[in-house]
Amino acid sequence: MIEVRSWYSRVGLQLLLTVLVVPFVFPLVAMVRGSLAGLGWGNYQTVLALGVLPRFFLNSVLISAAVIAIVLVCTLTAAYGFSKLHIRGKEFYFWMLLAALTLPEVVLLAPLFATVTSVGAYDTLWAVIVPAAALQIPFCVLLSRNFVDGIPDALVEAARVDGANNWQTFRHIIVPLTRPIMAAIVVLVFISSWNGFLLPLLFLQTPDHQTVTLVPQFFRLL
Known part of the structure; x- marks a missing residue:
C-alpha cells in the first residue's frame, strides 16, 4: 500500500520531528561545552594520555x-x-x-x-x-x-x-x-x-x- 501525503503535511511532520529532537540536542551541547571548559582541548589530551x-x-x-x-x-x-x-x-x-x-x-x-x-x-x-x-x-x-x-x-x-x-x-x-x-x-x-x-x-x-x-x-x- 502506497500512502501519498501532500507537501504541507510532509513539511509539518518534519517540523514536528525537529521539535521533538531539540530536547535531546541541548544536553549533548551542554556536555561538549562543559568538556571544553578550563583547558579546552587539553582536557581531552589529559584523559587520553592516561590510557x-x-x-x-x-x-x-x-x-x-x-x-x-x-x-x-x-x-x-x-x-x-x-x-x-x-x-x-x-x-x-x-x-x-x-x-x-x-x-x-x-x-x-x-x-x-x-x-x-x-x-x-x-x-x-x-x-x-x-x-x-x-x-x-x-x-x-x-x-x-x-x-x-x-x-x-x-x-x-x-x-x-x-x-x-x-x-x-x-x-x-x-x-x-x-x-x-x-x-x-x-x-x-x-x-x-x-x-x-x-x-x-x-x-x-x-x-x-x-x-x-x-x-x-x-x-x-x-
Missing part, C-alpha cells in the same frame, strides 16, 4: 556481550517452554517470573552484595554480568512469549510428526522465526547493560574492571 579509556570501553563491551548471550539463551528457551510445551504449572511459574518485575534494583542490592562476596566474585565482571542478566530476563521472557504465541502450533505439530524432538523443533523452527524479537531484545539489553551504573559502582572497585559509565567517578577520585 585508561580503552580498558573501560572493553569492560563495557564484554559485560554487554555476556549479558546479551545469557538473556537470549534463557529468554528464548523459557518462551518456547511457556508457549509451546505442555508443562504442569507453567502458568504459575510464568506469573512468578513476572512478579520479579515489581522488585526495584535498589531493593536487591543488599542480598546481591552478600551473595557476590560469599562466592568470591566481588570486583570481577561476573559480579555485574549475572545480576544484570537476571534483572533483564523477566521482561524479555514476557516479550518473547507473546511473540512465540503468534507462531502457529501447526508448525510445531508438523515437526513432531516428522520425528523432531523438542530441541530440533526449537532450533529449526522457533529460533529462525523469532529473529525479529531477538533483534529487539539485543537492542534493549545492550542499551541497558551499556548504560548500567549502579551495579558496576557497587561491585567493581579497581579501574581494570570498571566500565565506561564509571569514568566520571574515576577522574573525580584522581
